[in-house]
Amino acid sequence: MPLPTDVGLTFIGTIHTPFTARGMCPRQGDVEDGPECRIVLLPELEPALDGIERFERIEVLYWLHLARRDLLTQSPKGDGAARGTFSLRSPLRPNPIGTSSVRLLRRDGATLLVRGLDCLDGTPLVDLKPDRCSYAVQARAKGQD
């Protein structure tokens, strides 16, 4: 499966977590009460965070930089039962982008303190946006101004 490169991504920052090896990362869904993590944006992008404090939940997109990209099927439980890559949330995928919905605890300049990440320390950041649900509520509130 040699797939071509169609567009380029730019890393906009770095995620810092206590998980320094893949075996330490919690399984999906176990992270709501997990440790505080830091999302450190490139300093020159700090103006793009304006207004983010008003959202309780943020959607985070990141690049799973250690993941293989060539698997169409895989067996994450190691039980010999292969499943299609797109029916899994495994990091191994053609475009290894992880998405998480995190709780925003605090902003400190270009750094966000959050809870709810399960990725490795040093994971490159790709995007930040208000979580869908949180955003819909905000949009309605704005409409009533």
Added chain:
Amino acid sequence: MPLPTDVGLTFIGTIHTPFTARGMCPRQGDVEDGPECRIVLLPELEPALDGIERFERIEVLYWLHLARRDLLTQSPKGDGAARGTFSLRSPLRPNPIGTSSVRLLRRDGATLLVRGLDCLDGTPLVDLKPDRCSYAVQARAKGQD
């Protein structure tokens, strides 16, 4: 803001919607009762869909191919009030990746019929995965096997 390219994305398919111009795309959050849309995966990737039928909701990542990537702040309502790009779900962002949670209606080979998309017809597909909530339920169910 000239940002470097750090990694390459590969387009894994194409999204077909009835929205053929940007002005036709519904606003975020209005799409749950929207039209049926088709997600057409590259035929050589079809094995990677194995097992996706068991999920009611799928997370879709796509490349907003017409979007500017150089805006740190923007005024989506055109009211002169600039807000940071990362506090908006606007398509205009350094890495213009859209995410949606869609309802999977049917699979037909390498094509998924879904409801809940708001992107332009012809939008390049980047990733598909079980929706977070849907996946957690499934993971628990599997654990009880």
